[in-house]
Amino acid sequence: MVAPTQNIKTLLLDGYLDEPSCLGVPPYISPHARYLYGALEAGGIPEEMIDYLTADSYRNIKDISKLEEYELIIILAGTTVPGHYLGGQPLSLAEIKELGQSLKYPTRVLAGPITLVWQDLPGHKILDENYDIITGELAPLEIYNRLKDQVNQPGIKINNQAEIASAISDWAITGSRIFKDHPGYPKLVAELETFRGCPRSKHCEFCSEQLKEIHYQRKPEAIRAEVKAIAATGVHNYRLGCQTDLLAYPWLEELYSGIREADPDLEVLHLDNINPGPLGRKDSTEARRLLNIICKYNTPGDVAAFGLESADPEVLKVNNIDTNPDLTFRAIERINEIGGQRVDGIPKLLPGLNFLAGLKGERKETYEYNLQYLRKIKEAGLMLRRINIRQVNPLGSYQASKVDSRRFKEFKRQVNEEINQPMLKQVFPRGTIIRGLWPEIKKGRLTYGRRPGSYPILVGIPGDHLNKDTLSVQVIDHGYRSITALPYPFYIDQASLIELEQIPGFGKKRAEKILLARPKSLQELSELIGSGFPLEDWQDIFKFSP
Ligand code: SF4
Incomplete structure (x- = not known):
């Protein structure tokens, strides 16, 4: 210079x-x-x-x-x-x-x-x-x-x-x-x-924050x-995302x-990073007070990412992690209690949970500890918005463990099947309307989009919607880390073949029949698709054009 x-x-x-x-x-x-x-x-x-x-x-x-x-x-x-x-x-x-x-x-x-x-x-x-x-x-x-x-x-x-x-x-x-x-x-x-x-x-x-x-x-x-x-x-x-623990802000x-x-036209106000240890340790009145403040002002779909990193007590100890499974469980309960209430069908604030593979001291049993812990959360009926499983990024002289890739993949598969998919069904039940989605990319037959904010769910919508600014959609199916939704409102008599084929249990034949006949009422639709499809469960989603 x-x-x-x-x-x-x-x-x-x-x-x-x-x-x-x-x-x-x-x-x-x-x-x-x-x-x-x-x-x-x-x-x-x-x-x-x-x-x-x-x-x-x-x-x-x-x-x-x-x-x-x-x-x-x-x-x-x-x-x-x-x-x-x-x-x-x-x-x-x-x-x-x-x-x-x-x-x-x-x-x-x-x-x-x-x-x-x-x-x-x-x-x-x-x-x-x-x-x-x-x-x-x-x-x-x-x-x-x-x-x-x-x-x-x-x-x-x-x-x-x-x-x-x-x-x-x-x-x-x-x-x-x-x-x-x-x-x-x-x-x-x-x-x-x-x-x-x-x-x-x-x-x-393992954390790079210590370098600051x-x-x-x-x-x-x-x-x-x-x-x-x-x-x-x-x-x-x-997004109040740039701090290590938002609840530590005075x-x-x-x-x-x-x-x-400052912004009366505010559309999204989310957060990131709450340390579950201190939240779990707080007196319950104080914890509720803080979470109520957040839920009074934030917008729905907010996520507090918790860095538990491992449910194995040995791993937590040797890495000096500031929480343990019990404290984190209490923090998850507290967020569910206050943030689990839905506004426009979407929970206000839910916890996310981060796991790191390859931490110092990781052992055979670590994955079992993690899986059992997630099962416990699910069995308690608590919601997690997102489970993030990553491998540790070695930092300086940090002694990361070698990750057993077979076991790591198996853990991810188990979490997907046993936890992620049921959680998504619980958080975004079929019929949930998601507004303000930003279409981002088209892959194959689906356009993928997300709402702006913290860890937004990835939504696949049949067809090409990239020319739209924002979309309103209605959830019809659940994957492990994404969901499928139809444009909302969904007029079945105007639907495309790609949309009809995405309806779980519908099949190609029914989709083609509807496309040809364009039924104008539930009665006509029922006659057309015959038995074997639970039409009664879909009445809130299938609409007929006025
Ligand atoms: S609590 Fe641990 S992981 Fe979180 S910012 Fe501090 S050092 Fe990093």
Whole structure:
């Protein structure tokens, strides 16, 4: 960075980040991308000199050499938790290396969670040779300080948490400009940060949060101002996803009520990350009070992801995990009690449960502990919205166990058959209407879509619906991790063959008969399809066009 700051033509390339406490893969936009933009501007680079590009838009550039026009290219990247993404693909290590090696003129800066682990990555020397790697853990702060240093102005001290929190809140407001430059605009979810760092003094052994040394807490008024700025751009979906445990935030009522006030057109307000240990340990009145606050202001379909990681007490102990199966069970009960109530047919807030395979100390019995635990939850009639089973991402010197792939697959199969499918039937019974679905991708005969928000259920809808902005659908069938639904309302006399064939138990012959005859009443339909199909169970779903 040698030019006067107002002349630095800058590209902020959002390679998307995903870490235990923050998600920035579309439709999510991470707060860090917004902070970075704001820090660049606050550092003296004018708005018209800063471009924002996402990983997916970058891939559409046919000729990388066009990027030589920039003086400064900042890549924000790093997925420190494994994930499968539908809405966009994070910038891969190969792409980052290629970009670094291809460009000669711009100063190339690498920022984001990737810089916490870059030295452990294969071929990391290429990164070292071609990038200025911001190892200072909070890239927006580091970049701001460097820009200020260039014009001999004071920066922000990294030990001044209040000053950092205040600067970040200003940058978040300026940074809301990037929403309109995102190819997904306005169908985006703003990930909001309440605090940074994990409050535990000794961390879970496998977790990358322990690498963060800068901790701060943002005030509810700052988050409210940020939401107001985001709402002004036309985006009205929010997730309080950027913190390690939302219930550890001290001003929950002010936070939620402030967000509602700041965006009266709010469409989605969800959360992520509640630590089940502290929730299970809380006195029950206090636990209820906190959960009631969330359920008063949030929108239905919200999910609190619980990192139990293993139901094996030995594994929990050697990894220093802050919960145990009993505490987590109590936390699951508490969320079900308050959040299990349905609004528009969808539970307000349900727990999710995360398991990690390959943790230190994992043994033969671990999978049996996990399975028995899930059976216990199911038998108690408790709902889980989502069970996430992943393999641990080895971090630094962490001694991960070798995962027995046969046993791992078998565990996933058992969970799918015994738990996931019955849970989906319980959470989204046949006939449930799901509104506001965003169609995302077509595969084979189905269009897949999800609602914006926390861990939304994947819904397959027969036919091609990609040209629609949003969809209302009605659930007809349940897979292990997705459900099938028909467009709502479903006029059976106007249905397509693909739609009719997806109705469980209907079969091709019945579908063809209906397509030819186009019955106009239940009576006509009943005569047409004959016995053997429980029409009485479908009367709420099959409608006839007026
Ligand atoms: S409780 Fe454990 S897993 Fe959660 S953020 Fe803290 S260290 Fe990481």
